[in-house]
Amino acid sequence: MKDQVCEMCGKKSSNLKTVLVEGSMLNVCPNCAKFGKPVKPEIAATPVEVAQRLEEREKRFKTKNVFESVENELVDDYAKKIRNARVKMDMTPEQLGKKINEKKTIITKIESGNMKPDENLIKKLEKTLNIKLTEKTKTEKVETKKTGRALTIGDLIKREK
Ligand SMILES: [Zn+2]
Numbered sequence: 001m002k003d004q005v006c007e008m009c010g011k012k013s014s015n016l017k018t019v020l021v022e023g024s025m026l027n028v029c030p031n032c033a034k035f036g037k038p039v040k041p042e043i044a045a046t047p048v049e050v051a052q053r054l055e056e057r058e059k060r061f062k063t064k065n066v067f068e069s070v071e072n073e074l075v076d077d078y079a080k081k082i083r084n085a086r087v088k089m090d091m092t093p094e095q096l097g098k099k100i101n102e103k104k105t106i107i108t109k110i111e112s113g114n115m116k117p118d119e120n121l122i123k124k125l126e127k128t129l130n131i132k133l134t135e136k137t138k139t140e141k142v143e144t145k146k147t148g149r150a151l152t153i154g155d156l157i158k159r160e161k
Helices: 047-061 078-088 093-099 104-111 119-129 153-160
Strands: 017-021 024-028 065-074 134-143
Touching (some): 078 104, 093 104, 093 119
16 A cells, blocks of 8 residues: 555645546645545544534624724823914913813823823813814624535536536
8 A cells, every 4th residue: 555646636645536627537645635536435524624614613603793982092292282272372381281180290291192081081182172082983893604514625626527
């Protein structure tokens, strides 16, 4: 049984299987065996194979799912926006701080980008300066329905006929 050659791809294999390809019996390697119909009934599938098949079937029957989440995120240039708006309104960091009940140092830290305002502070700044500091980010994940089967040589043969 040594050095048998696969009649399909020509590779040497010690584990040739007999399969039907286009009506003729061929001795092929396990890799090529999937392109033909097994002549002998298949040996019972191993638990791993069963699990894989079940998983594939599950995927196949899954409908299209769309996950969507919308989040309000702080814009990247919040520091510049706040500073520009404050200057436009002719306010010092101290004056702005007083208006929104925060320390001047908080304002300067935020304006230099060294501190990110929290949700509460963002709202206060947006209202007082009449600017928008958040943007809606939408994440969409689409899971498409799987066809579950790859094209095989068998499909190609059928097409030629
Ligand atoms: Zn082969």
